[in-house]
Amino acid sequence: xxxNANENSSANSAAAPPTNWSPQQQTARLLxxxxxxxxxxxxxxxxxxxxxxxSFSDLMSLVRELSIExxxxxxxxxxxxxxxxxxxxxxxxxxxxxxxxxxxxxQFYDKLSQRLGHVRYSLSTLALxxxxxxxxxxxxxxxxxxxxxxxxxxxAEERAIFDSIAxxxxxxxxxxxxxxxxxxxxxxxxxxxx
Amino acid sequence: MPSVILAVDDSASMRxxxxxxxxxxxxxxxxxxxxxxxxxxxxAGNADLVLTDVNMPxxxxxxxxxxxxxxxxYKGIPILVLTTEAGQDTKMQGKQAGATGWxxxxxxxxxxxxTIQRVL
Numbered sequence: 001x002x003x004n005a006n007e008n009s010s011a012n013s014a015a016a017p018p019t020n021w022s023p024q025q026q027t028a029r030l031l032x033x034x035x036x037x038x039x040x041x042x043x044x045x046x047x048x049x050x051x052x053x054x055s056f057s058d059l060m061s062l063v064r065e066l067s068i069e070x071x072x073x074x075x076x077x078x079x080x081x082x083x084x085x086x087x088x089x090x091x092x093x094x095x096x097x098x099x100x101x102x103x104x105x106x107q108f109y110d111k112l113s114q115r116l117g118h119v120r121y122s123l124s125t126l127a128l129x130x131x132x133x134x135x136x137x138x139x140x141x142x143x144x145x146x147x148x149x150x151x152x153x154x155x156a157e158e159r160a161i162f163d164s165i166a167x168x169x170x171x172x173x174x175x176x177x178x179x180x181x182x183x184x185x186x187x188x189x190x191x192x193x194x
Numbered sequence: 195m196p197s198v199i200l201a202v203d204d205s206a207s208m209r210x211x212x213x214x215x216x217x218x219x220x221x222x223x224x225x226x227x228x229x230x231x232x233x234x235x236x237x238a239g240n241a242d243l244v245l246t247d248v249n250m251p252x253x254x255x256x257x258x259x260x261x262x263x264x265x266x267x268y269k270g271i272p273i274l275v276l277t278t279e280a281g282q283d284t285k286m287q288g289k290q291a292g293a294t295g296w297x298x299x300x301x302x303x304x305x306x307x308x309t310i311q312r313v314l
């Protein structure tokens with residue numbers, strides 16, 4: 001029986017990293033990972049801020065309408081139309097929806113802080129690692145570093161980005177691709193009762 | 195009397211969002227910035243439900259769940275974890291620690307309230 005491709009690859013490549021492997025290339029890839037994490041966090045935050053701006057803009061319009069209505073003459077036919085029960089219900093639903101959207105969007109700051117914190121830790125760990133010339137010349141030590149940094153990225157988005165870049169980082173010593181971290185993650189907002 | 199919910203998160207903005215959501219639904223909210231602060235409150239007073247983050251300084255959320263389950267008056271109360279942690283492994287650790295449920299941030303206010311009503 002032929003050996004498993006991974007086992008074969010693992011056995012042959014343990015002592016010999018691929019010819020295109022170098023500490024500089026690994027450093028560049030880890031920096032690219034940090035850049036990708038920061039870019040994704042910024043994009044998600046931009047999206048959340050857009051939602052906040054839209055929510056507040058709609059809320060302000062509703063407040064303005066209510067203000068005009070409360071200051072107008074109650075015998076005005078327009079006022080009677082606005083004050084109908086159905087109209088009020090619709091306004092309440094619109095207000096409620098915008099407040100809910102704003103609450104979800106406001107949570108971007110917490111996530112942004114967390115994601116930037118992970119990038120900051122990755123960069124400082126990488127800086128220390130490459131200053132240690134003995135360690136940074138050994139592919140197996142790079143694999144350990146990448147595994148350690150991979151544990152930092154725990155949100156679904158961070159894991160997906162890590163997985164997309166990690167495959168090019170961890171082939172140095174084992175020849176085996178890392179098991180994608182993003183497997184088995186729950187989407188944002190999901191709720192599970194045990 | 196309104197149910198008391200102990201909201202634990204090291205992010206002040208998150209605590210405010212949780213407080214705003216829960217108070218608008220008529221709950222009384224007590225806030226704590228980490229597990230140690232939450233445990234201090236729990237030892238001195240009662241909450242009807244605990245909503246906790248995972249990654250916090252001094253004492254993390256999973257340790258807090260374990261500690262709360264060791265207190266007689268918190269053995270049976272619902273403890274919901276509200277976190278950015280989305281991995282199955284961490285979720286299983288939460289279940290083993292004694293959490294009642296797991297909510298991945300960002301939370302949707304209506305869904306959070308529905309879940310709280312369901313477990314209370």
